[in-house]
Amino acid sequence: MRPFVFVNIAMSADGKISTKERRQVKISGTEDFSRVDRIKAASDAIMVGIGTVLADNPSLTVKSPDLRAERRAGGKDEHPIRVVVDSAARTPLDADILHKGTGKRIIAVSRKAPRERVEALREHATVVVTGEDSVDLQALLEELYRQGVRRLMVEGGGTLIWGLFEQGLVDELQTFIGNIVIGGKDAPTPADGEGFLREADFARLRLIEAVQLDDGLLIRWSVENR
């Protein structure tokens, strides 16, 4: 068993999620950032790849005091469990994700992760070990389910999202398209990695809704898993 997995990503009108230097870019406007906070607060856990931690140093906390209070009133931690997919245990010990806000953190590493790094991370987080060279995403999701996670939000980046799509582990995709053009053939996109080669392998989506937010568009799709 695994949680319901939904990806939320903000991209420019030309399909980029940051600059080619992997510098964090503000794509969402006020309405979309409020929506992101609401869907985060409604999730049991939120997951990113180590590339996003190194590039953006996110905290992935719930920003609205009202939403945090609602979570507390429901007997939950103020913030969902924060999960980093990090095969080699490269998460910096001073990363915001380990220090900002209360609640549980999980660092998922592979068996190749250096023991001393793993021990140092254990001071701040629960470490889950799966996979030989890189994290086994299916096994990680099953472990999250065992730990009570039923609804998992994935915030990126493009490499992790690709890994999840490649293995048929995404149930819903929420894409906010903002009113900027970033450009650059090497700028990250919502699903990077190797990409599917055969049409038969493409992930197929069914449109749930498309709504205007700020000067952009939010599109929600469900994934027809193979």
Ligand SMILES: NC(=O)C1=CN([C@@H]2O[C@H](COP(=O)(O)OP(=O)(O)OC[C@H]3O[C@@H](n4cnc5c(N)ncnc54)[C@H](OP(=O)(O)O)[C@@H]3O)[C@@H](O)[C@H]2O)C=CC1
């Ligand atoms: N606009 C938006 O909404 C968002 C934009 N971003 C942007 O995305 C960029 C970062 O994306 P990216 O560099 O792709 O990094 P990711 O955050 O996607 O992390 C990728 C890393 O995850 C690790 N990983 C471990 N196991 C797996 C697996 N099975 N499948 C896939 N990945 C795995 C790998 O590192 P290792 O082998 O070391 O484990 C891999 O390199 C930044 O520029 C950031 O600003 C990020 C989030 C949201």
Ligand SMILES: Nc1nc(O)c(N)c(N[C@@H]2O[C@H](COP(=O)(O)O)[C@@H](O)[C@H]2O)n1
């Ligand atoms: N939804 C959305 N819109 C944008 O314009 C963005 N740049 C992002 N980025 C994601 O948000 C994370 C920052 O989280 P914290 O504010 O530090 O909690 C960042 O790492 C990206 O995952 N998202």
